[in-house]
Amino acid sequence: MKKKKLLRFIVILLIFFVQFFVLASMFEESGNSGIAIPAILLLTLFLLIGAYQLKSLHHTKLNFEKVGVVVWIPISALITYWLNNAVGWGPVLSLGVVGTIGSYLYLLDRKSSYLKEIPPPIYCGAFIGMSSLHVGSIYVIILLAGLFTAAMYVLTRSVLVGVGGKLGTLAFIGFLFSVLLVNWLLK
């Protein structure tokens, strides 16, 4: 139980740090644009810190997602990236197509509980595929990002419950780690 709690604490801390890092980067880049924008960004940072103290954001019961469900994250990430860049549909249309197909997969077997559980992981993977980076090892980056995001998805079932943008945040964290890892390996 203690290990589970520690793991959840680490995951929440990681999500917070990544969000903080993105906001801090915005703060840094807005250096020459007067006082108003940095001030609003600073207020946003403080509100974000405050938001993590809301108890209703996280379930007290510690649950982890099944591994069989999250295998769809790297698959949908690769399909979305292919539709987005190779086919040329663009990020939004590719996301819409993959997400809509994923959300209607339950029609194949209405009694299957598995098919009802997979739309969120499919949609989460589709966020990774919205990337528009064009580097040589991009498919490796997308695959690794899918795997990292799948790991995060397993751990965050009872974290940020019902908050819009949670899947995108997980996808971003997976993508960031993947880019950092590939950059480090290629050095």
Next chain:
Amino acid sequence: MMVVSYTVCTFAALFGTFVTYGVNIKAKQGPVRASALVALATGLFFYVFQDVLPTFYVTNIPMYIVGGSFIGMVTSTTHINRYSLAFSACVYAFLLWFAARRFDGFGGSLGLLACVSLMCTMALPMLTQKKKVTYGYRIIRFMIIKNRRRKNQRV
């Protein structure tokens, strides 16, 4: 011109948020299908009319609508009403307008900004609540007392 573009982008985010929220909660289609349908409709529209509309809008408006739709995926109704949803969409539009360029092309960055804007809105009552300092002080005091009791129990 800049102000007009920013206003249009903010309205796009508001549109995405409320349409998704409506399909998600009111039509009971669930967050994923609601957001995916909005993304599909937006993507199709801008894919078909990409040669007719100005390049700036074809590139940017879908991002604001889809980001807004991520906010509309919210299912936690504890801290959310229609005003806070609208405020979240405005915060999201602001964050995306001034987004850090070093993360351009990163998958999931729109979702992250949507999550940040929604969480900030959820935390907003903390600022507007009366006696917030006293309440915060009470929480800290309670935590200290609780720790002392635990230590005493161990002894």
